[in-house]
Amino acid sequence: MEEGGRKHFDILDSIVFAGMLGVSAIVGVYQAYKSRKSVNAVEEYLVGGQNMSIFPISMSLIASYISGIALLGLPAEMYVYGTQLWSIVIADCFVSLTMAVVYLPVFYGLKITSSYEYLEMRFNHVTRLIGSFIFLLKMLLYIPLVIYVPALAFNQVTGVNLHMIASIVCAVCIFYTTLGGLKAVVWTDAIQTIVMFGGVIVVAVLGTSRVGSVAEVWKRNLDTGRIEFFNMDPNPTVRHTFWTVVIGNYLNWLATCSVNQAMVQRCLAMPNLRKSNITIMIMAIGITTLVSLSCYTGIVIFAAFHDCDPLTTKQIRKPDQLLPYFVMELSRLIPGLPGLFISGVFSAALSTMSTGLNSMAGVIYEDMIKPCLNKPMSDTNASRIMKITVVVIGIVCVALVLLVEKLSGLIQAGKSLSGITAGPLLGVFTLGMFSPYANSQGAIAGALASLCFVAWISFGSQAAVATGKIHFPVKPVSTAGCPEALRSTVANLTVIMETAVKEQPFPLYRMSYLWYTWVGFLTAIVVGSLISWLTGPNKYKPEDAKLYTPIIRNLLNRKFAKKTTDLKMEEKPPSIDGSKIC
Template sequence: MNASESITNLDPRKLFDWIDYVVFGLSLVLSALIGVYFAFFAPQKQNTTSEYLMGGKTMGIFPISMSLIASYISGISLLGLPAEMYVYGTQYWMIVCSEIVVSFTIVGVYLPVFYTLQITSSYEYLKLRFSSGVRLLGSVIFLVKMLLYIPMVIYVPALAFSQATGANLHLITPIVCIVCIFYTTLGGLKAVVWTDTLQTILMFAGVIIVMVLGTINVGGIDVVIERSRDSERLEFFVFDLDPTIRHTFWSVLVGNYFSWLAACSVNQAMMQRCLAMPTRKKANITVIILAAGILAIVTMSCYTGLVIYASFYDCDPVSTKSIGKADQLLPFFVMEISKNIPGLPGLFISGVFSAALSSMSTGLNSMTGVLFEDLIRPRLKTISEARASFIMKIIVVVIGTVCVGLVFLVEKMGTLIQAGKSLAGITAGSLLGIFSLGMFFPWANSKGALVGGLTSFTLVGWISLGTQAAIATGHITFPKKPISVEGCVLEYDNSTLSLIPEFIRDEPFALYRMSYLWYTALGTSTAIIVGLIVSFLTGPNDPKNVDPKLLTPVIHRFLPTKMRRREVDDGQHKNKEMDNLESLKLDLKESAC
């Protein structure tokens, strides 16, 4: 009996047993208890905006690094990456290259500006650099982005749990949200960060165990590579310059560079955690650790996709209707290999839920910060810290409830990876473009930023939503890698079986055919180009009147002499204040003696 037969002879409807429910339940209980601890028992209560949103700026490298990894590796990645490798091949795996480069871009270009300003909301920068109107635009675009993203984050673990237990997908989603809303509401950033740490450990444990057991079960790494190569899934260097090809070396490397840069460099969730660090050096270290963590989990997830194909290489579970869609491949695979391993399905589902909970809690916490600091606080003349904390907790509950209702739309989209990146591209490009316009181009004014941002948002939104509609109606499909059912020993309905890849049926609008990986790059360049044109048409800023602290250090050497002198004077003034403070401390100490 070959490896594939040993897999396909198992009962595909194997469900959770009691030990799986215990493991899964413990992960949720521990997450909730962390929120209770920071709300009621921690030495510093989360009853001020600084504590609730920034953790009092006393967070350590380890929890913040783990939180960042958990935040950016959602269930979408854990389920979507293996499905991507199985269905379309390994070209997308090359995203790890661009994501490493992005971490150095953040450390050298964007983070220095935010850390120097020490702001609670990254969108406060837009007011300092441009105007209140631009700040409002940036905040609204960010909120739209998170409202598009969080429902997908919720849907993913519900999909996996449904596959593993047989429970209705839409019955489990409120449970995910209630737990997440509970600890995020009570414990603020510290609860989010420490639950993220726990969830990162569970996530890595689940992925590693499934990857190792799957490799052993199929016969070793050599078998995985051989079967993947024979099916033409191993492709890393498709150098075709055609922008309509779904994945090429250029779209994955260059296009994803802009996507990942937008997701990290100017994202409220990222900046909020980095600014929670006591020093900029520690913030830089967390960014580097984030890159290493992303590299590890993405690589393992992609390899797991090849392991799944090697296991089902002659009996595709999608074609045999054992599962409804490719995004269910990983949970189906886990249930298949865990017959003699009690608790493994529970651990795996806990890992997927952990990834989702961390991403959702991060989203809720960062959206709360933006809503309160950018939209509510400016409209309140005076407000006590206790009332501010209460308002933020109400915001968390309201946003979480709205996101549950939006989950029903997610099922109508394409594969998780493409749908997630496509929707993120609507807002990512415009936000990155507006911030980059402010940091790199001192001539840009507020009118240019407003028009550039709105133009970018409208253009990419039209392309992305139009493409998703065309995919949902079947007018756009993509060529898939070959699959087989020759080795199946289970009965299936031949009338619904299709092994021939389906190509584009009709000729859709040209821009709808553009690869989704170019959306953010298109949005960023549109915002910058339109922003500069409008700025020069309406009267550009005098660079001498722009505070150098609002510009990235990368361009400081090119600034007019007067601006550089102003920056030096500010630094000397700050050093003088520090010297005076140290002198005062010394005098007080001597007086006490």
């Protein structure tokens, strides 16, 4: 349907979108039917019976990381601030390597279902509960943001109430996650990843065609200073530099992938470590490709609107609406394109939300309910409890969407909130795996101190951004090519922007949000090590070797073997002729 020269969501778009939701629901029903006779219902629900194949798990890992926040936020980031954030793909290769070499071998060796079981084995039950609590907090902060993103896009292209569509998408997600468990989540993720790639590629190709060529896209962005990859400014308060994006974001990705229950759970669903490492490599390639496509789409959008900025002219309210707006502009060329695009964004959201719901249910049952039971619960009852948990958490997440509207740009808000929990979690796991002398008192103190410290910085920074106390320099835009009616709406914007920022916020609030994970990580390590030293270090025992990462494990084994050999040498009597010690 066309109105005022602009295409709107029509019946074909609705069919494409409804088809995606319908397929997701059908997969959930099918997987629930298929696994109804499983011997171990809990293992089936949480790790798919540990016999999943490489393809669906790889696609699920990609889909879980690339949420709608990335699909909408990355193009907006390129448009408003330039391409420096595109450098995050450099960190991805190192994250995958670190995950495969350092963290996963420990989880596989212990044969655990919840990654937080490790914290009890290495420290104590209280540490495990704190780790689980931090993870649940992370997901409760993150999932509402993930839900808000596709609802915002849908609202932009259809005008349908944002909260109503958020409730609908959550209901579908809760339905298939509750019924089918991990297998339903993983297989719907695989389908949704294909839809995501399809939507992003089509938009990038059509957008480039509209501008004229890749060379023209690049030239228009280069002329306005948007092409920037090697800003080597060491100042930590600069929002994006090469150092903050590559080194700062490296640890954020590492925390998201290596010790996060949602990711570990998928890797543990593989039959062996070798296949799990293969899926991680595929994940790295997939994420790099999808992130690069999304970033490229951002510079395509700017090239298309280089002389008539839709933000300045109030055609859209927020930068996060740029991609949906651009899709509607392109939709005259291909019938059903808005439906495909919205399906892609919703696919990203559904995959991330379903992963979060499934892993949160597993953590609540394995770490909080199961240890409190006087006698083992039957698999059937345990499975029912986890399904009820999924429904309750889903409803809470929908309610929390109301808070998300108050946050700033999607990428910064998402990374800022994840930084609150990513640093403490990675810090505690790393402390346990690398430091044989760290004890439970140190781990608990490090986790809590880190969590409180980073939360204070993150919420303070978000408040400063929301009230206009912090303003980030943006790249130039133009309205020279706009119709006269649109240009007349932007008369006094420059004066408003210049007079809005007067007061300087607290220095730590000005630190780039990409350093939050490092702050949390180092705080947990330093405080944990100091408290462990003050309260009496943990004593290493050879039977605990599996609790340490392979590098440390080998060093400890050599040290212990040398110590044992030295003791035997001391106990052995001298030889008869006295010339040597045997």
